[in-house]
Amino acid sequence: MKLTGRTIYPGHVSGEALVSRMGISFYGGVDPDTGLVTEAGHDLEGNSIAGKVLVFPSGKGSTVGSYILYRLKKNGLAPAAIINAECETITAVGCIIAEIPCVDQIDLTPFTSGTLLNVDAENGWVEINQAN
Amino acid sequence: MHLTPEEQALLAGEAGHATQKAMEILTALGRIYGAERMIAVGSVQISGVSYANLGEAGLSWLAEMADGGGKTRVFTTLNPAGMDIENYTNLGISEEFAENQRRVLSAFDRMGVVTTCSCTPYLFGNLPRFGEHIAWAESSAVCYANAVIGARTNREGGPSALAAALTGRTPAYGYHLDENRQPTLHVQVKAAVTKNPDFGALGKAIGDRIQSQSGYRVPLISGVSEANLENLKSLCASIATYGGVALFHIPGITPEASAYALPTESLTLTDEDLQRAKQELNTASREEVDFVSLGCPHLSLREIHRIAELLNGKRVTKEFWITTSRPVKGMADRMGYTEIIETAGAKFATDTCCVVAPIKGRFTALATDSAKACYYAYAKNNFKTRLLPFDEVVREACQ
Numbered sequence: 348m349k350l351t352g353r354t355i356y357p358g359h360v361s362g363e364a365l366v367s368r369m370g371i372s373f374y375g376g377v378d379p380d381t382g383l384v385t386e387a388g389h390d391l392e393g394n395s396i397a398g399k400v401l402v403f404p405s406g407k408g409s410t411v412g413s414y415i416l417y418r419l420k421k422n423g424l425a426p427a428a429i430i431n432a433e434c435e436t437i438t439a440v441g442c443i444i445a446e447i448p449c450v451d452q453i454d455l456t457p458f459t460s461g462t463l464l465n466v467d468a469e470n471g472w473v474e475i476n477q478a479n
Numbered sequence: 480m481h482l483t484p485e486e487q488a489l490l491a492g493e494a495g496h497a498t499q500k501a502m503e504i505l506t507a508l509g510r511i512y513g514a515e516r517m518i519a520v521g522s523v524q525i526s527g528v529s530y531a532n533l534g535e536a537g538l539s540w541l542a543e544m545a546d547g548g549g550k551t552r553v554f555t556t557l558n559p560a561g562m563d564i565e566n567y568t569n570l571g572i573s574e575e576f577a578e579n580q581r582r583v584l585s586a587f588d589r590m591g592v593v594t595t596c597s598c599t600p601y602l603f604g605n606l607p608r609f610g611e612h613i614a615w616a617e618s619s620a621v622c623y624a625n626a627v628i629g630a631r632t633n634r635e636g637g638p639s640a641l642a643a644a645l646t647g648r649t650p651a652y653g654y655h656l657d658e659n660r661q662p663t664l665h666v667q668v669k670a671a672v673t674k675n676p677d678f679g680a681l682g683k684a685i686g687d688r689i690q691s692q693s694g695y696r697v698p699l700i701s702g703v704s705e706a707n708l709e710n711l712k713s714l715c716a717s718i719a720t721y722g723g724v725a726l727f728h729i730p731g732i733t734p735e736a737s738a739y740a741l742p743t744e745s746l747t748l749t750d751e752d753l754q755r756a757k758q759e760l761n762t763a764s765r766e767e768v769d770f771v772s773l774g775c776p777h778l779s780l781r782e783i784h785r786i787a788e789l790l791n792g793k794r795v796t797k798e799f800w801i802t803t804s805r806p807v808k809g810m811a812d813r814m815g816y817t818e819i820i821e822t823a824g825a826k827f828a829t830d831t832c833c834v835v836a837p838i839k840g841r842f843t844a845l846a847t848d849s850a851k852a853c854y855y856a857y858a859k860n861n862f863k864t865r866l867l868p869f870d871e872v873v874r875e876a877c878q
Contacts, residue, residue, distance in 0.1 A: 355511055370690035370723055374532065375834075375858040386858045388759075404691050407723030408854075410526040410616035413636030414537040421536035433694050435723065436508065436653070440636035443507050444540065 348475045350453050355434045357469040358448030362427035364475075365399035366460045367391045372408025373415040373441065382424035400464045400473075401426035402455055406438040416441030428466040430455070430473055480509045480650065481516045489646055497549030497590075501642035508639060509650030518612050518651045521630075522554045523644040524600050525592060526616035527637025529561030529835035530579040537637075538579070541586040544641065551591035552647035556600040558617050559777070559802075560584060561837055564596065564830045570800070576837055592644065596830035597804030599712065599777040601628065604806075609734055612655055614643030618719035619712065619776050619851065625726040627711050629734040631655045634725045654725055659695045661739040662728055668702030670750035675869050678710045679850030680756040682717025684748050687756070689722045699728045699742060706732050712776045716851040760853040763844035763863035770842035770862070771795075771876040772833040773869065774802030775849035780810050782869070786825070787816035789873040795824035798842070799876040802832040825876065834859070846875045 367390050371377070376386040382397035397419075406412060416438070419425040425447055429438065434451035442449040448468035457475060458464075465474040482490065490506060492499040505517065527533055533541070561580050562572040584594050595605070598617050607613045607630035615621050616635040624630040633653040635643065643649045653659055672681050681703075689696045698718075706714070706729065718724040728736035773786065778801065786801060801820060803811070808829045811817045817827065828836065833845065834855040844863040845856040853864040867875060 353511065356507075368691060372720070372723075372858075375855045379534065385861075386854075405723060407686070407690050408618060408720050410618050410621070410634055410636050410640070411532050413638050414527045414533055414540075417540060417638075418534045418536045421534075434511075436512075436633050436639060437636040439508060439511055440504065440639040443504055444638050 348457060349472055351472045352450045352452035354468055354471040355439050355449035355451055356442040356447060358428065359467050359469060360427045360448055361463060361465045362398060362400040364458055364460055364462050364464045365391065365394060365396060365401050366458045367403040369403065370405050370407035371403050372406070373412035374409035376408060377415060379415050379418040379422060382419060396426045397424040399426050400428045400430060400466060402430040402458045404432040404455060406435045410437055412437045413441035413444065416447060417445045420445035420447065428468060430466070480506065480514050486517055486648065495548035497544040497547030498645050500544065500547065501549065501645040504639055504642040505646060505648060505650055509652065512650065512652035514650035514652040516651050517648040518655060519647055520553055520614045520643055520649050521607055521611045522605050522613050523640055524556050524558070524605060524615040524617050524620055525637060525640045525644065526558040528558045528583060528596065530576060530583050531561045531837040532835060533583060538583055538586070541583065545586040545589040549590045549645045551644045553644060554605065555592045555644040556595040556605045557587055557592050558596070559598055559831050559835050560596045561835050562831050563828050569826060570828055570836065571841065572837065590645070595804065597777050598832070599804060602779060602807065603804060612649070614640055614649040616640035619716035621725050622715035622719045623712055625654055626715065626728065626733050634723070660697065660726060660735060662697045662699035662742045663692065663695060663744065664689060664698045665742050665745035666698045666700045667745060667747045668700060669747055670753050672703050673705070675710060675713045675848045676757060676866050677753060678706065678714040679717040679848070679866065680753045681748070682714045683721045683756040683850045684752045686718050686721025686724060688746060689724060696722060696724055697726050697728070698724065699736065701730055703729055704731060709779055709782055713849065716776050716849065720851040720854050757866055760850055760864050760866040763865045765865070765875070765878065767844040767863055768797065768846045768865055768875060769844060770798050771846045771872060772800040772802060772852065773848060773872055774800070775832055775834060775847065775852035777832065778803040778807065780807050783807065783811045783816050784814070785869070786873055787819040789870060790823040790825060791819050793823050793877050795876045796878060797876050799825040800828040800833055801825055802828045805829055846872055848872050
């Protein structure tokens with residue numbers, strides 16, 4: 348299944364999906380030194396976003412989030428790619444300066460954690476590989 | 480996107496490498512969000528200042544921009560730092576951290592940023608007018624500027640705010656345009672919202688429900704008839720933290736509330752919803768509290784006056800931080816509030832706050848009146864929290 352949206356930052360990667368139904372605040376909500384989600388009661392609390400194709404509706408919270416994405420990248424803990432329903436400026440700027448492929452305007456309903464995703468952010472699409 | 484000859488020159492690097500990089504960020508955003516042109520901004524507020532948040536990676540990015548000849552082209556103020564610049568040893572901040580924090584401030588200073596180190600720029604000289612286009616970071620101030628003042632800004636990230644400062648421009652999209660300022664959700668409040676933890680709880684209750692809405696999230700809040708500056712800054716901080724909200728409208732209180740039609744989608748919040756929001760932020764027992772802080776967002780002079788009234792002749796028994804901006808602290812000094820507060824044993828943490836200071840591992844539980852501070856106390860520092868009315872926070876510090 349292939350879904351097409353809008354290019355936020357180009358790049359071509361494959362990776363395991365980590366899916367949240369909630370907004371993410373990278374500042375405060377994600378530890379830049381471990382890549383773990385730390386927000387109380389978040390559906391990804393305790394999960395590592397490192398190397399995952401991170402799928403969530405939209406960013407929220409602090410405007411420092413862009414720098415946290417940059418720090419995660421420098422620490423080797425950034426997500427491989429980001430898929431949003433609607434990518435807001437803070438996440439977009441983080442992806443631009445950290446060079447993380449990102450696509451938005453995607454219907455997130457069909458995504459589940461653990462499936463393999465192919466992301467071609469250059470052309471703005473993401474492909475969900477059928478589970479075995 | 481249409482660029483003027485001057486903007487094209489900046490993009491071509493004619494004003495140096497840093498300004499070119501800034502223009503690259505802005506044109507990328509403009510392309511993504513379908514902006515037709517750039518607009519001039521009246522002022523900028525930059526976030527991403529505490530060394531604890533930036534780390535060496537963020538600092539090196541900023542230093543490159545400063546070394547690359549970046550200079551502000553518009554009045555630009557700065558978010559809180561990770562320490563009181565003049566009095567950090569009193570707060571238990573190490574000399575090593577202080578040195579790194581000074582390197583961050585030096586990078587901003589070299590670029591011409593006014594190092595105000597506060598999240599409430601609108602209280603002392605960076606006050607946009609109604610309808611003015613600005614490029615602000617600091618989620619609570621973004622919300623205050625858009626909702627309460629009626630200025631126009633997107634939720635800029637730290638780097639995109641700096642980019643706007645170095646070029647004097649931002650792409651015309653999002654909350655700069657009329658069509659995105661229309662309310663998308665009617666929130667009917669059927670509860671008494673009168674004091675600060677009520678406004679913070681209201682922000683959390685709305686934010687929790689609106690965060691998964693895609694597109695522009697603009698609540699129109701009815702059922703709130705009174706709100707002063709301090710209530711509004713509390714609501715702004717909370718609704719931005721929990722919901723990523725950049726703009727809301729309250730009929731009779733905010734200036735654009737009557738400019739748009741009522742949204743069809745609606746939500747009712749009862750007293751029970753607000754109580755639940757408060758309860759979720761009350762995870763500590765009174766005995767566990769070993770850290771007390773007021774000033775998220777930074778305290779107004781009126782709030783500091785109230786703390787002085789409550790602390791007059793009293794003795795604080797816990798670490799108690801009064802966080803505010805340098806200009807407001809200056810007036811508190813003149814009025815004698817500072818002396819009363821410090822005599823009682825509380826500490827001014829000017830230029831900084833309990834959200835951005837490096838205090839992980841130092842405390843067990845925070846008592847505050849700020850729903851935003853509770854979020855970061857847990858998520859960033861793993862503290863338990865007690866969300867209390869303003870006056871009770873001061874009493875808790877003396878227990």
